[in-house]
Amino acid sequence: MLLRQGADIDLVLRLIAASFRTRQNGTDITYYNRPMDASYDTFRQLVTPISTILIQR
Numbered sequence: 001m002l003l004r005q006g007a008d009i010d011l012v013l014r015l016i017a018a019s020f021r022t023r024q025n026g027t028d029i030t031y032y033n034r035p036m037d038a039s040y041d042t043f044r045q046l047v048t049p050i051s052t053i054l055i056q057r
Contacts, residue, residue, distance in 0.1 A: 018032070019033055
């Protein structure tokens with residue numbers, strides 16, 4: 001609904017996603033969507049390209 005109203009995809013992804021989870025070298029890694037968390041900058045860096053891909057569809 002927010003997207004239909006013209007909200008930025010990057011903003012919507014940050015609103016609905018609590019974290020980004022991945023596996024590297026057999027280890028589970030979680031980047032949290034919490035500004036006070038040390039992994040927040042990495043979370044934003046991961047979400048930004050996803051929003052760019054969605055815009056180009």
